[in-house]
Amino acid sequence: MTRRRVLTLGALAGGLTLSARHAAAVVRLDVTQGNFQPLPIAISDFMGGATTDNDTALGVTQIITADLKRSGLFAPIDPAAFLEKITSVDAVPHFPDWRTINAQALATGRVTRQSDGRLKAEFRLWDVLAGQQLAGQQYFTTPDNWRRIAHIISDAIYERLTGEKGYFDTRVVFVDETGPPERRVKRLAIMDQDGANVRYLTRGEDLVLTPRFSPSTQEITYMAYGQGDPRVYLLNIETGQREIVGNFPGMSFAPRFSPDGQRVVMSLQEGSNSNIFVMDLRSKAMTRLTDTPAIDTAPSYSPDGAQICFESDRGGHPQIYVMAASGGSAQRISFGEGTHSTPVWSPRGDYIAFTRQAEGKFGIGVMKPDGSGERILTEGFHNEGPTFAPNGRVIMFFRDPGGSAGPSLFTIDISGRNELKVPTPSFASDPAWSPLLS
Amino acid sequence: MRSDWIISGCAHAAVLVFGLVTLASSKPNEDLSTFMPIAIATGGDVSQAPPGQQNAPKAEKPKPLADNAGELKQVKQLAPKVADKPEITTDAAAEPKPKAETKAEPKPTEKAEKPKPADLKPDQIGEKLKKEEAKKSKPEKKEPQSKPDQIAEELRKDEAKKPSPKFDANQVAALLDKREPRRQLATAETPNSAPSLGAANGRAAQLSQSELDALRARLSQCWSPPPGVDVSSDLFVVLHVLFKADGSLASEPAVVESSTSALGPALADSAKRALLLCQPFTMLKPEHYDQWKDIEVKFDPHELLGG
Numbered sequence: 012m013t014r015r016r017v018l019t020l021g022a023l024a025g026g027l028t029l030s031a032r033h034a035a036a037v038v039r040l041d042v043t044q045g046n047f048q049p050l051p052i053a054i055s056d057f058m059g060g061a062t063t064d065n066d067t068a069l070g071v072t073q074i075i076t077a078d079l080k081r082s083g084l085f086a087p088i089d090p091a092a093f094l095e096k097i098t099s100v101d102a103v104p105h106f107p108d109w110r111t112i113n114a115q116a117l118a119t120g121r122v123t124r125q126s127d128g129r130l131k132a133e134f135r136l137w138d139v140l141a142g143q144q145l146a147g148q149q150y151f152t153t154p155d156n157w158r159r160i161a162h163i164i165s166d167a168i169y170e171r172l173t174g175e176k177g178y179f180d181t182r183v184v185f186v187d188e189t190g191p192p193e194r195r196v197k198r199l200a201i202m203d204q205d206g207a208n209v210r211y212l213t214r215g216e217d218l219v220l221t222p223r224f225s226p227s228t229q230e231i232t233y234m235a236y237g238q239g240d241p242r243v244y245l246l247n248i249e250t251g252q253r254e255i256v257g258n259f260p261g262m263s264f265a266p267r268f269s270p271d272g273q274r275v276v277m278s279l280q281e282g283s284n285s286n287i288f289v290m291d292l293r294s295k296a297m298t299r300l301t302d303t304p305a306i307d308t309a310p311s312y313s314p315d316g317a318q319i320c321f322e323s324d325r326g327g328h329p330q331i332y333v334m335a336a337s338g339g340s341a342q343r344i345s346f347g348e349g350t351h352s353t354p355v356w357s358p359r360g361d362y363i364a365f366t367r368q369a370e371g372k373f374g375i376g377v378m379k380p381d382g383s384g385e386r387i388l389t390e391g392f393h394n395e396g397p398t399f400a401p402n403g404r405v406i407m408f409f410r411d412p413g414g415s416a417g418p419s420l421f422t423i424d425i426s427g428r429n430e431l432k433v434p435t436p437s438f439a440s441d442p443a444w445s446p447l448l449s
Numbered sequence: 450m451r452s453d454w455i456i457s458g459c460a461h462a463a464v465l466v467f468g469l470v471t472l473a474s475s476k477p478n479e480d481l482s483t484f485m486p487i488a489i490a491t492g493g494d495v496s497q498a499p500p501g502q503q504n505a506p507k508a509e510k511p512k513p514l515a516d517n518a519g520e521l522k523q524v525k526q527l528a529p530k531v532a533d534k535p536e537i538t539t540d541a542a543a544e545p546k547p548k549a550e551t552k553a554e555p556k557p558t559e560k561a562e563k564p565k566p567a568d569l570k571p572d573q574i575g576e577k578l579k580k581e582e583a584k585k586s587k588p589e590k591k592e593p594q595s596k597p598d599q600i601a602e603e604l605r606k607d608e609a610k611k612p613s614p615k616f617d618a619n620q621v622a623a624l625l626d627k628r629e630p631r632r633q634l635a636t637a638e639t640p641n642s643a644p645s646l647g648a649a650n651g652r653a654a655q656l657s658q659s660e661l662d663a664l665r666a667r668l669s670q671c672w673s674p675p676p677g678v679d680v681s682s683d684l685f686v687v688l689h690v691l692f693k694a695d696g697s698l699a700s701e702p703a704v705v706e707s708s709t710s711a712l713g714p715a716l717a718d719s720a721k722r723a724l725l726l727c728q729p730f731t732m733l734k735p736e737h738y739d740q741w742k743d744i745e746v747k748f749d750p751h752e753l754l755g756g
Contacts, residue, residue: 039745040665043752045672045723084676115722138718140725141701145718173675174715404676426676 047426049086050172052079053114055097056090057134060123067157068122071132074161075118077205078179079168081422082405083429088114100135109139116145118168122157129153132160136168146171158207163449178400179204182445183407184222184231187211188417188438195417195438199233201248204400204444206434212246221265224445227272231443232256234264243277245292256290259297265309269336270316276300278308287321289336300338311355311363312336313380320344320354320363320380331365333380344382353396356380358446359403362425366395366408375408377425388427398444407433409440660741663732672723674750675715684708685749686717688724692742696729705745720748 057072059065079085094108100121109117120134133149148167150160159180166177187200187209199212199219212231213219220241222233229248234241243256243266256266262280269276269289276289287300287310301307305325312319313336320333326343329350334341345351349369356363362377367387374390375397388406397408404425411418417438423430433439687706691699702721707713724746733741 037743037745038661038741039747040661040668041747041749042665042668042672042720042723043749044669045674045748045750045753046670047676047753048673050673115726138722140722172715172718174712175675424676 049084050115051086051088051113052116052118052168052172053088053093053109053112053139054079054090055093055117055119057120057122057132058098058100060121060131064122064124067130067154068120071120071122071157071161071164074158074205075165075168078162078165081205081431082169083424083431084169084173088112100133104137106137106139106142109137114139116168116172118164120164124154125151130157130160132157132164134164134167136171158203159448162203162205166447166449175404176402176447178402178405178444178447180448181401182448183420183433183442184212184224184445185409185420185435185439185442186219186222187436188440192415192417199231199246200435200439201231202435204433209436212248212251221441221443223267223443225268225272226270226446230268230272232266232268232275234266243275245275256292267311269312270314276310276312276319278310287319298338300334301341307332309353313356314358314360318356318380320356322352322354331363331378331382344380345378345385346382347376347378347385355397355399357399357403358401361403364397364399364406366397375406375423377406386427388423388425389421389430396441398442400444401446407442407444409442411440657737660733660737664730664741667727667730667732668723668746671727672719672748674719674748674753675712684710684712684716684751685747686713686720687745687747688717688720690724690744690746692730692733692738692744694735694738694742696731696733698724698728699742701725702746706747716748716750720746723748 054072054076057068059068076087080087092112094111095105097104097119100119104117104119115138117137117139118134119137120132123131125131129151130153131149131151134147135144136146137143138145146167148164150163152160162179162181165179169175169177169179181204182201183204184199184201187198188195189198190196196215197219198215199222200209201212202209213235218236218241220234220236222231224231231246231248232243233246234243240262241264243263244253245256246253256263256275256277259279262285263277264280264285266275266277268274273293274289274291276287278285279288284304285306285308286302287307288297289300290297300310300319301321301323303323303325305323306329307321307323307325310319310321317336318333319336320331321341322329323332323341324330325332329352330343331345331351331354332341332343344363345365347367347369349367351365351367353366354363355365357377361379363380364375364377367374367376371392372390373392373394374387375394376385376387378385389408391410393411393413394408395411397406399406400422405422406425407420407422409418409420418440420433420435420439420442421430422433433442685706685708686704688702689705690702693699702724704717707717710716
């Protein structure tokens with residue numbers, strides 16, 4: 012009895028060792044820890060095809076360097092440290108020179124004015140450690156679009172090295188504020204995401220608020236206090252044409268486009284409450300989505316257009332709710348401390364950003380669409396109005412320090428790192444990020 | 450008298466009833482998590498070790514230690530053999546002699562075992578120590594010479610000195626000798642620096658867990674994952690890495706397995722960069738090269754994601 016047991020044990024053990032031997036003799040190691048470090052990248056001065064192109068080439072290099080550095084994910088190396096001088100965009104670089112200065116990637120390029128007047132820009136991205144080319148591309152455009160080409164190249168480099176789509180070839184619409192606090196002049200303005208090319212869209216007679224981009228067309232929807240009640244307007248950026256969205260009694264505000272650009276969802280005042288309505292831009296038909304004796308406002312579509320998140324104080328304080336895009340019952344998803352408002356759904360669908368107010372502090376945070384994983388990215392007085400970059404990885408918001416100073420625009424990475432101020436000609440608020448222009 | 454008995458009886462009964470009631474109602478500790486299942490081992494289980502693998506390959510003749518190639522020349526193992534103790538005669542005077550002989554033999558190759566000081570008188574020790582100071586220089590000078598001759602010499606010396614000392618002076622010298630144990634170079638047909646009794650491909654010298662941990666720690670330092678990793682996707686990449694003997698990469702690591710995701714290439718690139726950046730991996734011991742020359746490394750960023 013004992014002996015048999017011992018023998019079976021032994022046989023089992025033997026069987027196990029046998030099977031273990033037949034398994035791969037290769038050692039397997041699991042690496043689950045790492046450090047997110049900005050990637051050291053060398054951006055060699057872009058060359059001009061002719062000497063007249065040199066200024067443009069230099070400008071392109073500077074824009075690419077600034078874009079990548081501002082993203083917080085790259086660490087451009089000081090050109091003074093470069094050992095090799097790149098003279099041809101087609102020749103293979105001498106990689107040991109770049110490894111010596113600890114570059115892990117290298118970008119080279121050339122800008123040439125063509126005979127037909129177009130501008131040709133080309134670049135190559137090299138993996139210094141592996142010694143091979145990662146990407147190469149050439150673009151043609153009109154000469155005065157050279158800044159956009161630089162941003163497009165930045166996007167290509169960003170995408171190849173991080174795997175994410177870039178966000179540099181985008182614009183931001185915002186409310187430009189000038190003048191003393193008691194008599195602020197507010198104008199709609201639009202600029203490149205790096206602060207260049209500012210253009211004013213309205214003249215400033217009306218108070219304007221909450222501009223939002225259309226995802227598909229060159230249109231902006233916003234709210235303006237004209238003569239009488241505030242109204243929602245549609246503005247065509249290229250033509251400058253302006254039209255009122257619907258003609259409703261009472262106030263209408265907080266408009267947003269649907270992902271297909273065909274509808275605008277907004278909040279309409281009814282007595283002392285407000286409810287959410289959606290209007291089809293072609294048929295002008297209005298559909299009611301909520302019907303509560305509460306203030307329901309700030310609606311935002313999910314990127315697939317199937318759901319809407321919005322702010323409601325039906326529970327007593329402003330919190331975030333999610334409902335189907337066709338209306339119906341809404342689930343509350345914000346249960347953290349304080350009140351939650353101004354929700355906006357990420358273009359990737361993985362987060363909802365919001366403004367949280369608790370204990371006198373205003374924080375910009377993100378949570379998953381089911382309400383879990385609430386994280387505050389930045390806190391202070393007075394942060395508000397988050398908007399996502401098209402790749403869902405960067406959030407822009409505005410901060411009003413109060414007093415005689417005015418608000419300014421800031422960007423922050425979704426991980427909470429790399430908070431940066433966005434340069435604007437004057438005070439600025441209510442930013443909205445456009446989709447990728449290309 | 451009667452009442453005393455009654456009182457005593459009642460008190461006893463009360464104690465008994467109290468014990469029965471309270472102790473019976475207390476529940477045993479039902480926390481089964483503290484239970485440890487044990488099996489009772491019988492004497493047979495313990496003495497009859499499992500016979501092992503029935504069809505194991507025959508062990509080869511044990512390869513002796515060999516530092517260099519050359520003709521077969523072995524040296525004694527550093528630890529003295531236990532079996533060689535000669536008989537101890539009852540004659541008290543002769544007692545130190547056998548001890549001295551066996552102890553002098555391994556003296557040049559190891560620190561001598563401490564002689565039993567039980568039968569040594571303090572003044573004798575002092576005398577002999579003084580003598581040994583003078584004698585010590587001689588054995589030291591002779592150290593570079595060939596050792597077998599010295600052993601023979603010592604033995605002869607001991608035999609000559611036999612009658613007078615109660616203990617062996619060389620023992621004390623060996624005791625005082627604080628030098629590191631040394632031995633001659635062992636030579637054989639083929640050099641073999643790791644003597645083992647087992648089979649040639651036996652895994653007696655194992656790649657230690659600490660080496661793997663050190664490699665993992667180094668790779669964690671060097672790895673910067675792409676920032677866009679999404680918590681909801683099961684993102685990972687497995688690279689097949691071939692190393693050269695000095696710890697550097699023999700070739701570019703190849704992806705053997707990866708999750709299907711748009712971020713896959715960027716994750717694979719970041720993993721390859723970590724390997725290329727931090728070579729050579731000097732924490733991997735050259736004597737275990739056979740075991741770490743071919744490694745599969747899985748890079749999985751999920752623990753890093755804060756959500």
